[in-house]
Amino acid sequence: xxxxxxxxxxxxANGRALDVVMGGLARLExxxxxxxxxxxxxxxxxxxxxxxxxxxxxxxxxEAHPMPPATAGIGHTRWATHGAPNxxxxxxxxxxxxxxxxxxxxxxxxxxxxxxxxxAAGTRMTSETDxxxxxxxxxxxxxxxxxxxxxxxxxxxxxHGTFTLLAVHADAPDxxxxxxxxxxxxxxxxxxxxxxxxxxxxxxxxxREAMELGxxxxxxxxxxxxxxxxxxxxxxxxxxxxxxxxxxxxxKGGFASFMDKEIHDQPxxxxxxxxxxxxxxxxxxxxxxxxxxxxxxxxxxxxxxxxGTAAYAGQVAxxxxxxxxxxxxxxxxxxxxxxxxxxxxxxxLVVAVSQSGETMDTLMAVRHAREQGAxxxxxxxxxxxxxxxxxxxxxxxxxxxxxxxxxxKAFLAQITAAYLLGLYLAQLRGTKFPDEIAQTxxxxxxxxxxxxxxxxxxxxxxxxxxxxxxxxxxLFLGRHVGYPVAMxxxxxxxxxxxxxxEGFAAGELKHGPIALIEEGQPVFIIVPxxxxxxxxxxxxxxxxxxxxxxxxxxxxIAEEGDTDVLPFADEAFFVPRTPTLLAxxxxxxxxxxxxxxxxxxxxLDVDQPRNLAKSVTVE
Ligand code: M6R
Numbered sequence: 279x280x281x282x283x284x285x286x287x288x289x290x291a292n293g294r295a296l297d298v299v300m301g302g303l304a305r306l307e308x309x310x311x312x313x314x315x316x317x318x319x320x321x322x323x324x325x326x327x328x329x330x331x332x333x334x335x336x337x338x339x340x341e342a343h344p345m346p347p348a349t350a351g352i353g354h355t356r357w358a359t360h361g362a363p364n365x366x367x368x369x370x371x372x373x374x375x376x377x378x379x380x381x382x383x384x385x386x387x388x389x390x391x392x393x394x395x396x397x398a399a400g401t402r403m404t405s406e407t408d409x410x411x412x413x414x415x416x417x418x419x420x421x422x423x424x425x426x427x428x429x430x431x432x433x434x435x436x437x438h439g440t441f442t443l444l445a446v447h448a449d450a451p452d453x454x455x456x457x458x459x460x461x462x463x464x465x466x467x468x469x470x471x472x473x474x475x476x477x478x479x480x481x482x483x484x485x486r487e488a489m490e491l492g493x494x495x496x497x498x499x500x501x502x503x504x505x506x507x508x509x510x511x512x513x514x515x516x517x518x519x520x521x522x523x524x525x526x527x528x529x530k531g532g533f534a535s536f537m538d539k540e541i542h543d544q545p546x547x548x549x550x551x552x553x554x555x556x557x558x559x560x561x562x563x564x565x566x567x568x569x570x571x572x573x574x575x576x577x578x579x580x581x582x583x584x585x586g587t588a589a590y591a592g593q594v595a596x597x598x599x600x601x602x603x604x605x606x607x608x609x610x611x612x613x614x615x616x617x618x619x620x621x622x623x624x625x626x627l628v629v630a631v632s633q634s635g636e637t638m639d640t641l642m643a644v645r646h647a648r649e650q651g652a653x654x655x656x657x658x659x660x661x662x663x664x665x666x667x668x669x670x671x672x673x674x675x676x677x678x679x680x681x682x683x684x685x686x687k688a689f690l691a692q693i694t695a696a697y698l699l700g701l702y703l704a705q706l707r708g709t710k711f712p713d714e715i716a717q718t719x720x721x722x723x724x725x726x727x728x729x730x731x732x733x734x735x736x737x738x739x740x741x742x743x744x745x746x747x748x749x750x751x752x753l754f755l756g757r758h759v760g761y762p763v764a765m766x767x768x769x770x771x772x773x774x775x776x777x778x779x780e781g782f783a784a785g786e787l788k789h790g791p792i793a794l795i796e797e798g799q800p801v802f803i804i805v806p807x808x809x810x811x812x813x814x815x816x817x818x819x820x821x822x823x824x825x826x827x828x829x830x831x832x833x834x835i836a837e838e839g840d841t842d843v844l845p846f847a848d849e850a851f852f853v854p855r856t857p858t859l860l861a862x863x864x865x866x867x868x869x870x871x872x873x874x875x876x877x878x879x880x881x882l883d884v885d886q887p888r889n890l891a892k893s894v895t896v897e
Contacts, residue, residue: 280369280383280895281306281355282463283481284444284454284474288501293347295319298473300337302480303353305528307333308536308681308885308892309383309476310357313368316340317379318348323448324379328368332886349451349501352444354381357891360389361406371410373417374401377448378426380416382409383476384440384461385896392436412437416445426455427498427507434459434496435509440638440896444474457496461895462636464662465489465497465504465516472499476893477634477660479679483525489516490662519661528679536885537682537774537874541867542733545726547687548863550676551694552722560716562702567671569653574706577627577653580605581620583612583643584631585894587685587769588692591657592631593762595696598859602704602718612643613897622650629699630656633680633688634893635663642897644668657695659688673699682885683892684773686870689766690729690863697722697860718857725863728854732867739851739868742833743875746800749777753794753801754869755784755825757818760804763862767802767869773887774877784821797829802872804865805836805843810858815842822846835865 283302285295299316307314314336315328325345329336333355354369361367370379386392389408392415397403401414412433419429426447434443434457442461446454456463456474466473466481466488473481474497478488489504491497495514497506506514533539557563567574580599582592589611596607610620612630616639622628628647632640635658644654644665656669659677666672675691701718704710710718746752752771756764765781772779782791784803795801803822808815819842826832826846834847837855844850853864877884 280357280476281309281480282381282383282442282444282474282476283353284351284456284499285471286350286452286454286499286501287471288349295348295351296340296345298484299351299353301483302473302475303333303355305479305482305681306476307355308683310355310891311886312356312358312363313365314353314355315368315370315381316345316351316353317370317446318345318351319446319448319451320346320348322346324372324376324446326370326372326379328365328370330364330368350446350454352379352381352446352454359385359896360408367405367407369409371405371407371413373413375417378413378416378420378445380409380413380443380445382412383442383895386411386437386441387439388437412443420447426450426453427496430455430457430496431507431509431511434494442476452500453498455496455498456491458491459494460638460641462664463491463497465491465499467504470501472501472504474499478521478662479528479681482521482523482528486521486524487518488521488662489518490667491516521661523678528681535682535874537684537686540680540682540687541870541874543678543687544690544733544867545730547675547677547691548694548729549726551691552698553676555698556719561712562698562705562715562719564673564698564702566673567655567702569655569671571706573653574627574703576625577605578625580607580627580629581615581622581647582607582609582629582631583615583640583647585612585637585639587689587766588631588633590762590766590769591689591692591696592629594693594759594862595629595700597759598697599700599703601859602700603707603709605703612637613639616643616646620650622647622652624651626652628652628654629696630654630665630669631692631696632656632665633659633685633692635660635665636893636895637665638895638897641665641668655699657692657699659691683887683890684770684873684884689866693862694722721857721860725856725860728856728864729867732853732864733871736868736871738849739871740875742849743872744879746876747879749800751778751799753791753799754779754781754804755787755801755821756781756804757784757814758806759859759862760806760865763804763866763869764802766866767873770870770873771876773890774873774884775880775882776888784818787821787824792825792828795825795828795830799830800833801825801830802833802835802869805834805840807837807855807858807861808840808842819843819846835868
């Protein structure tokens, strides 16, 4: 969690450091918003400012007390781990001599030992953070080695846990030094200026040229140079890449919130994720999947690992991949997978799904799976992130930057990418005829228009949501692929509106949850297509009748033309006809809009819900 920005520019750009750093923090605030702070290297030494609360509090403080111009600076937006989110614990933290400022994302697990050692040597701590320990260690190391890069190397080796660290020194107005271990850091390459950031959003307004920083490396940026060494000082040549979206993609573009904008981005997210995946004969070619076809042919089990919304995308993938490929698919929360003793071997394909590519639970599960000999394929949205770098293959979703903490367009893009993977494996293993694969691809290509139709026709969903601002509990029911949709609908409502919400498999109702139904209890029901197999449709209609008979207020999501639902629906929201396995891409959209609208009606901040951060980079 935490957003990190570093900037260094030439003398003629003097004064720009604060603007660049604050601009970067604004784009990274989704990573944490408990407090924010900056440090600049000025002609008079280090200048720092920090403030508890959202970035706007720091902005107001800087307006009231402007900082001097500078060519180098670092900035931080915090999601608190050690120490309450107050002014004192906000980053940056400064060494005892006041010459070095440091910011940090992650957790220093051996900080108590290090702190005790420093205190025994007479250092006085002013905060409760693990980061302050690093500031003091850097101060001591700098005195010994005489340069910031060397000091960072020597301190980094002493730290256990996860960290991205950036530091500046009062005597080095044109240097920022950074390092990373199990936490993200990317380098932005400018002309006469260079940047560091937790992700490319930090500097996308200034450059699209970037560089990945590997594990256990130290980067030193000056206006005209970027140099990278490992912890032992050996020179490293990092991989360069060009970011394929621009600053406008990370702006609200006239919408009231990023979430609303990102819901409207969904038709594009799906269309872009499908783009360029077939050759001239219509065969799927997933170029990024660099795993030998022979390996993929002998896979006998797939395990999808992910967290939160990405895990629900994995659950949708299970239905499709098992149906198309006849390979057993398990879906497991990454943090649970990691700490049991999963049966994984060289015939297991582990699919790690992550928007950020940085979720620590998922990253740890990826490492564990690879240690057990599995092949790991990542479905990830963010280029330059850690999970794809540590996986055997990657299938990128092309959703563009997702800024709102609640995931929307990434979910649809993840499901789309998982469908592509399923169809690709079916093609490779011959479990589907080419014309069947081509037909499903055609049906997928119709989805962006259908999603657009749901968004355009969501007026009634919005009205109903606004009228339910006082609701204290909403339940969600679904079967088959509708079950993960129900759970995703509940998650959206919980995280945005702070309302008790739960998603159930509709078939499970009679095994317990029906006891929750009382007069007026709102329940969303995701009804499968009446054209689908196995009389699932009539089973769900029966479930609706059962809860309605017990007083539930039924909010039904059904396919256009499904008049069977009308007698039992207090509200019916229709979505375009879509093949059953692909239906989550349309069925979830009214639920996203419902949560957004209800939370907005409650006056809540839908982009930055309380207690959360976009990217969960601690376990
Ligand atoms: O970046 P990731 O996709 O790995 O993130 C996984 C979850 O933390 C994320 O989906 C989370 O559940 C969102 N807040 C849901 O809206």
